[in-house]
Amino acid sequence: xxxxxxxxxxxxxxxxxxxxxxxxxxxxxxxxxxxxxxxxxxxxxxxxxxxxxxxxxxxxxxxxxxxxxxxxxxxxxxxxxxxxxxxxxxxxxxxxxxxxxxxxxxxxxxxxx
Amino acid sequence: xxxxxxxxxxxxxxxxxxxxxxxxxxxxxxxxxxxxxxxxxxxxxxxxxxxxxxxxxxxxxxxxxxxxxxxxxxxxxxxxxxxxxxxxxxxxxxxxxxxxxxxxxxxxxxxxx
Numbered sequence: 001x002x003x004x005x006x007x008x009x010x011x012x013x014x015x016x017x018x019x020x021x022x023x024x025x026x027x028x029x030x031x032x033x034x035x036x037x038x039x040x041x042x043x044x045x046x047x048x049x050x051x052x053x054x055x056x057x058x059x060x061x062x063x064x065x066x067x068x069x070x071x072x073x074x075x076x077x078x079x080x081x082x083x084x085x086x087x088x089x090x091x092x093x094x095x096x097x098x099x100x101x102x103x104x105x106x107x108x109x110x111x112x113x
Numbered sequence: 114x115x116x117x118x119x120x121x122x123x124x125x126x127x128x129x130x131x132x133x134x135x136x137x138x139x140x141x142x143x144x145x146x147x148x149x150x151x152x153x154x155x156x157x158x159x160x161x162x163x164x165x166x167x168x169x170x171x172x173x174x175x176x177x178x179x180x181x182x183x184x185x186x187x188x189x190x191x192x193x194x195x196x197x198x199x200x201x202x203x204x205x206x207x208x209x210x211x212x213x214x215x216x217x218x219x220x221x222x223x224x225x226x
Binding site for chain 2: 030031033035040041042043044045048050088090092099100101102103104105106
């Protein structure tokens, strides 16, 4: 079963607006990663935030992590039509030797030109 | 560096058959993980290999197996295919498999008829 839940399940915005997606998870983590997936293709890594970090930026992306609430958010600023995709959060459990990722249910983002 | 490659990209099989999927990690990466993605269950971890040894395994039946070669290339095998095995199978590689970023391949789309 998946560890995380993402909210909202689907999001539709106009080009130029900001998009915010939220992710909640269940157990203690080592790190949390965000991925993008276009139409059933492979996952593209966006950003990794470690459990001792609270915020991270990469270009138009801003990720926050609140380990006390077991939640994370991904903000995409000044969205573009090319940002249309599904976005997943994935957590790596705080467990020695375990490298597998637990994925959230994903948010389907549609950016309207 | 070349990214993670997976072959074949598409595969159609019938129930009862077996299938072998191949994954070539990014050069220098020693950890290879496999994931199954279906509309109903989302992204689920199958297993991880590191230095030719299975280091971690998800909750899948024994029909799903894998191996890793000395050059870090990995294969996964599914025997006695069932309709429910239809999915996108994704392979991911990382340098050490110790909390570092996992980079995904484009996936193999398996359809079982």
